[in-house]
Amino acid sequence: MNKKQKRTLARIVVALVLFAIIYPLPLEDWFGSPMGLYVEFALFLVPYLIAGYDVLLKAARNIGHGQIFDENFLMSVATIGAFALVLFPDSDPHMAEGAAVMLFYQVGELFQSYAVGKSRKSIADMMDIAPDYANVMREGELVQVDPYEVAVGDEIVVKPGERVPLDGVVLDGTSQLDTAALTGESVPRHVEAGAEVISGCVNMTGVLTVRVSKPFGESTVSRILELVENASEKKARTENFITRFARYYTPAVVIIAVLLAIVPPLFFGQSWSDWVQRGLIFLVVSCPCALVISVPLSFFGGIGGASRLGILVKGSNYLEALGDTETVVFDKTGTLTDGTFSVVAVHPEADVDPDLILSIAAHAEAYSDHPIALSVKEAYSGQIDRARIADVEEKGGHGVRATIDERVVLVGNDKLMAEGGVDYHDCSLTGTILHVSLGGEYIGHIVIADVVKEDAAQAIADLHAAGVKRTVMLTGDRKEVAAAVAEQLGIDEYRAQLLPQDKVSEVEKLLAEATGKGKLAFVGDGINDAPVLTRADIGIAMGAMGSDAAIEAADIVLMDDRPTNIAKAIHVARKTMRIVRQNIVFALAVKFLVLILAAVGVANMWLAVFADVGVAVLAILNAMRAMNVKKD
Structure with a gap:
């Protein structure tokens, strides 16, 4: 928990203690009426402001910037309105509910902040692979320089405990490399003279002399950091729908709440306090924070969980598409073999x-x-x-x-x-x-x-178990070779003796055969696979040893080149989409039910608090499950 979260928690605790002290006090008996009501107003205003002063400031600031209809505005109007009911002598006091709404709203915001922080940490672990320096021999001495200053062909020294700063080839020394941050693989990798090493790994035992093969800007670690940083920009259709939904939904419910509060008293002689209260309850319930928080958080958690397995997803739109995958097409050489x-x-x-x-x-x-x-x-x-x-x-x-x-x-x-x-x-x-x-x-x-890769057969079996209807292998090899590999691995179909351009046309045919919203994923590793990776619904590159062009063209990168990670990626995607749908259905169902109850006068402010904050907290907790992945 960071400093800001700790400060928010401290404010909530103080406000909650004050609320708990004030709530049971018999102020009406002590001070009589109406003085007891005003004392209650003043006392509940203290925990209300301690808990929610920042919400009121944000609402005012956003209104000044023309951004009126957001959750800060809804919370401010609803809670201020609850306190304002003191002006209606025939109404029951609602200062406690107003303070409680703000208090529990802040609890929900704290949960959200913690959940986002936890998900960010799983991705931040990936970001920690960035090296701070490289050791270069200058005038007989080993000096630390910025990795950007090291040129291709330069020799660098990597000591035990240091992170490999650039991609290269080992010239001298033997060691074990910890590749967990890149690949999710817990078993160290042995390297010796002649072995290729990639940036981001941690040197565990011996001193290594490495000849640099790529500048830092083109190194493995730079490509990974760029992929992770850009992932949040590519939103899924579901996320975009929720954003558009909130844009129209929020103004609509504010207008309905205003009409609910003023039309019956103005035109039908109903009680002002009763209908203003219903309008305020309607406002509290209508706040869409459960959706606008939990849906992006679910995708963010899914991307973070996948990164812990060494699977880089370039955006939530690709995670969503991967969840609908029904056909997986493989290049053979370097992918299955x-x-x-x-x-x-x-x-x-x-x-x-x-x-x-x-x-x-x-x-x-x-x-x-x-x-x-x-x-x-x-x-x-x-x-x-x-x-x-x-x-x-x-x-x-x-x-x-x-x-x-x-x-x-x-x-x-x-x-x-x-x-x-x-x-x-x-x-x-x-x-x-x-x-x-x-x-x-x-x-x-x-x-x-x-x-054939040792886990290739298991990968095909896992895909079929995950519900993938069709697996296809494309290769430039002879039919006899393709048939033997397909039979050995349990692949449904194969296409042999293909030129690079033939692979694109074969994928085009397979795309045309897709049913409904079913998606096609292509898995490849070579430079010749880049056009096919781009053409498929989802392009998956075998990243650790794959070509730069394939990684650039792909939507998902498997850092350790293990085909079994494809099924894991699909599992993460489908789990994420299940959580997203659960949150949407749960939040909308509860909200619409309580909105109807509020409109007909059955729901009270406490039920409104649950429908808003309670639903949001439950949705956030559910969304956090997307981060939990099992490592083999």
Whole structure:
């Protein structure tokens, strides 16, 4: 609890004690009538002003700024009106109710402030990942500099207990990294020379020397902070509806309350005190704070709860859409699989040396950083002589064409072979088949396999258990590979041998097949996935090792690359939406019931207090449940 909340609590406690002392006093017996009434007025005015002076000031200030119809105005008019009933001798005194309304309204505001603070803290934990400095060697001494001053290629030193300030590659040292603030993962990650490290992690054991690979403005920690800071700006349809609802609802109920107070006495000779009291009760009940507080708080809590699991949601509109997800579409490589390819077989044609196939393929792929190219180069034991290579041409989704030793080489899939007029043949093994031709002659193929992520099958099972009707996998791989992976993981459908642009058209088709308000989520990690992530209803990027373009295009980022977090994100979204709907139905039902009772004269001011403050407090407590998430 912060200082402001403590001061408010102290005021409430003082006002509550004074109220409790004054309420049972037999002032009428002590001072007679009407003096007892005036003494009661003066005494109850003290706790009223202690508890609510700031509400009166805010109402006056807002009126001066042209913002009349808000909860401060409603509370001020209703409570001042309750005290003003002392001017009607035939009415029962209502100073106690007026003071109580203000007192309990402030209790509700304190609950709201505490709930927002608690939710902000869960997001603030994420914000604490920002490093204060970086250690750089200058003139033989280690000095602390602002992370923004460190350039790409500079070497920094990260001591035990310090936060990694920038993304980079470990040059020297071994250590354990605490990644909990980023990924929600409690198990430390081992790093050594050659390992990539991302900013925001805490170095736990050894000293690390790291070569910086990105400037601070483009680092993982900067991207995360930007996502979190902008999340509150993107409001859900439900939030926007509540805002519009309150904009029209509040003036309407004020007008109704005024008409209720003056029309029956003015035109039908009814009692002024009775109908003014009904109008005031109507005003207290009508205050929409239960809705305007609890609905945004529910979304805020949901986003905060998701961040504790290492799931970054860029706005409550995406959380709302995720709750309606009925189709989840996956890219295969790097999303359902590790993306760590390895050569599992080399099948040469007759009288062809297998090493020749690897040599030709490795030289053709010499300039490529594609995972398949890297696996071929890793499998080749010899040295790559770049002087032998010329005219390298990447064929997107097909392979590579190059000239090696002045002979044309094609390395790629069956489409590339067909395009080059090369007579190839298929392979019985399951995996990515890299056909190789030299000078127009087919010399054999290389079989490359990608490892399925250990939690991928569980992720698909969790999605089906969560109510997702359809799971689809898109891949550029052959049908045999796609079929094997889909069967292994329990995926409903797959589309194989797709070029990057084909993925967009496939998602377009799936979107056209969506039913009702059902949404489609696409999960990907590569730069080629950015257009699809943007086109889907919800784009989900595998963040920790995903490309910058994919993270920028996505609506939701999974920081630890675990597919099982998709079902967790959907669970958080659906829980949040359940809480939002519960609060809307509960608040409106109670309010409309008591409004009707107030209009017909059945409800008293105490019931009005419950209908306003009581409902708001219960709605806020319910909204706070959105923050509670279970970590595995």
